[in-house]
Amino acid sequence: MKKRGNRARQTSxxxxxxxxxxxxxxxxxxxxxxxxxxxxxxxxxxxxxxxQAVSTGISGYIGGVWSNYRELINVREENRRLREELRQHKAATTQYREAVATNVRLKKLLDLREDFPDPTLAARVIGRDSSLWFQTITIDQGSSAGVERGMPVVTVEGIVGQVINTSPNYAKVLLANDPNSAIDAIVQKNRSQGIIKGDGSEFVLHYVLRTVNVEKGDHIITSGLDGIFPKGLPVGQVSEVVRARRGMFQTIHVKPAADFSRLEHLVIIMNKSSLAE
Amino acid sequence: MSPVFFGLGILLLVMQTTVFHLLPSWLGRPDLLFLLVIFIVLYFETGPGLILTLLLGMLVDIFSGIHLGVHALAYFLLFVIIRIMARNLAIHDSVHQVPLVVISFLATTSFIHLLVSLLAPENPVLWDWPLLLQNVIILGIICLPFFHLCRRLMNRLQQRPRILLSSLRPRPRNRFRV
Incomplete structure (x- = not known):
C-alpha cells in the first residue's frame, strides 16, 4: 500500500x-x-x-583606490611623512582633476543636449556584452524615463548606437560597430551618401560609388535621412579606402569618432521615429 | 543546491558584463559562465541540470546580442551532446576535462556564429580567430581550478542538512498517543 503511494507520488x-x-x-x-x-x-x-549598477559602482570605487595606490607605490620608506603629505595632495589633485574632467564632460554633454531639437536624457553605462560576436551595452535609464526601442544614443564625440530593448529602469543599446547596426551617413566634403555598418570593432561605409573621391582622413557625418539620428552628428574619419577592380562601389573603412571601449556617460535623443521600428 | 548555483551564475554574468571589462586586454574576458554551464552538465542530475542550463542561457540572451533564444538553444544542445558522450567516454576524469572545455567552447561559439548568420544573413558577423583562441587558452588554463572550486561548493552544499518547508509546518498531534 505504502509502496504504491510512493510510486504514485514519484509519478506525479x-x-x-x-x-x-x-x-x-x-x-x-x-x-x-x-x-x-x-x-x-x-x-x-x-x-x-x-x-550590474552596483557592481559597476563598486568596481569604479576599487579602481580609483587601486590607481591611487599604484601612484604611490614607488615612494621611498624614509620619506613617510612627505609621502603622506604627497599622497594627500595627490589624492586631492586627482579628485580635483577628476571633478574638472567630469565637469568638462558633463558641460559638453549639456551643450550637446541643448543642440538637439528633441528632448534628451543622460544615461550611464552599467554593463557590456561579454560575448565574442556582439556589441551591446546596458544603460541605467529605461521605459519609466521614456526610453523606447529605436531611440538613438550619442556621446560628445559622436554616435554610439540605438536602444533595442527596455525594462522599466534599464535599457540595452546596440552599438553602431555591431554588424547588425546600419546608419545613413554622408561624406562631409562632397555629401556622398552611404550606409555605415559595424564590423565588430570599426565601421565600414557601404554603397559609395567608385567614382566618388574619398580619401583617408575625410570626415563622415550622419545624413539624417534614416529618420533616427539627427543630421550632422560626427560618425568618424576615413581610415582606408579600398577600390576593387570590379564592382560599382568602393569599400571605405571608418575609424569611429566615439571610443566604444571607454563609454561612460551617454545622451539618449528621445525622438519617436516610426523608422526606428 | 540548484538555487545556489543559479545565484553563482548570476554573479558570474554580472562580473563578466561589468568588472571583467576593466581587466587588461591580454587577460581577455574569460567566459566563466560557460565553465559553470559545463560543470552543471557534468555533475548535476538531468532534470535540475537541464532547467538550470536553459535558465542561464536565457539570462545570457538578455545581455548578449540581439537575437533571443540563441544561447539557451546552444546550451541545451551542449547539454544533450555532452550527456550522450558521457555514456561512452570518461569525461568526468580531470585529464579529459580540458579538451572537453576547449572543444565545447569552440563548438558553442561556432554554433552561435552560424545561428546568428542564419538569422540575419545580411549582417555577417566577423570571425575573430585571435580573440577566440585567446579565450580558448584562458578557459583551458582556468577550467580545472574552477571545477575544483565548484566541486568543493557542491560537496559542502550536499553535506549541509536540508531544511524542508514541510519540517517548518506545525505538525498535528500524535493521534495514537494515549
Whole structure:
C-alpha cells in the first residue's frame, strides 16, 4: 500500500517536472530569433541590471583606490611623512582633476543636449556584452524615463548606437560597430551618401560609388535621412579606402569618432521615429 | 543546491558584463559562465541540470546580442551532446576535462556564429580567430581550478542538512498517543 503511494507520488512529481520542463523549453523555442523582450526577459534585465549598477559602482570605487595606490607605490620608506603629505595632495589633485574632467564632460554633454531639437536624457553605462560576436551595452535609464526601442544614443564625440530593448529602469543599446547596426551617413566634403555598418570593432561605409573621391582622413557625418539620428552628428574619419577592380562601389573603412571601449556617460535623443521600428 | 548555483551564475554574468571589462586586454574576458554551464552538465542530475542550463542561457540572451533564444538553444544542445558522450567516454576524469572545455567552447561559439548568420544573413558577423583562441587558452588554463572550486561548493552544499518547508509546518498531534 505504502509502496504504491510512493510510486504514485514519484509519478506525479515526474509528470509535474516533465510538464514544467516542456513549458520552459517551448518558451525558449518560441523566443528563438525574436528580438523583443517578453516579461521574463524584462524581469531578468531589471534584476541583473540592478546588480550590474552596483557592481559597476563598486568596481569604479576599487579602481580609483587601486590607481591611487599604484601612484604611490614607488615612494621611498624614509620619506613617510612627505609621502603622506604627497599622497594627500595627490589624492586631492586627482579628485580635483577628476571633478574638472567630469565637469568638462558633463558641460559638453549639456551643450550637446541643448543642440538637439528633441528632448534628451543622460544615461550611464552599467554593463557590456561579454560575448565574442556582439556589441551591446546596458544603460541605467529605461521605459519609466521614456526610453523606447529605436531611440538613438550619442556621446560628445559622436554616435554610439540605438536602444533595442527596455525594462522599466534599464535599457540595452546596440552599438553602431555591431554588424547588425546600419546608419545613413554622408561624406562631409562632397555629401556622398552611404550606409555605415559595424564590423565588430570599426565601421565600414557601404554603397559609395567608385567614382566618388574619398580619401583617408575625410570626415563622415550622419545624413539624417534614416529618420533616427539627427543630421550632422560626427560618425568618424576615413581610415582606408579600398577600390576593387570590379564592382560599382568602393569599400571605405571608418575609424569611429566615439571610443566604444571607454563609454561612460551617454545622451539618449528621445525622438519617436516610426523608422526606428 | 540548484538555487545556489543559479545565484553563482548570476554573479558570474554580472562580473563578466561589468568588472571583467576593466581587466587588461591580454587577460581577455574569460567566459566563466560557460565553465559553470559545463560543470552543471557534468555533475548535476538531468532534470535540475537541464532547467538550470536553459535558465542561464536565457539570462545570457538578455545581455548578449540581439537575437533571443540563441544561447539557451546552444546550451541545451551542449547539454544533450555532452550527456550522450558521457555514456561512452570518461569525461568526468580531470585529464579529459580540458579538451572537453576547449572543444565545447569552440563548438558553442561556432554554433552561435552560424545561428546568428542564419538569422540575419545580411549582417555577417566577423570571425575573430585571435580573440577566440585567446579565450580558448584562458578557459583551458582556468577550467580545472574552477571545477575544483565548484566541486568543493557542491560537496559542502550536499553535506549541509536540508531544511524542508514541510519540517517548518506545525505538525498535528500524535493521534495514537494515549
Amino acid at each position: 512529481k515526474l509528470l509535474l517536472f516533465g510538464v514544467a520542463a516542456a513549458l520552459f523549453f517551448v518558451m525558449v523555442l518560441s523566443s528563438l530569433g525574436r528580438s523583443e523582450f517578453n516579461v521574463a526577459h524584462k524581469i531578468g534585465l531589471e534584476v541583473i541590471g540592478a546588480a
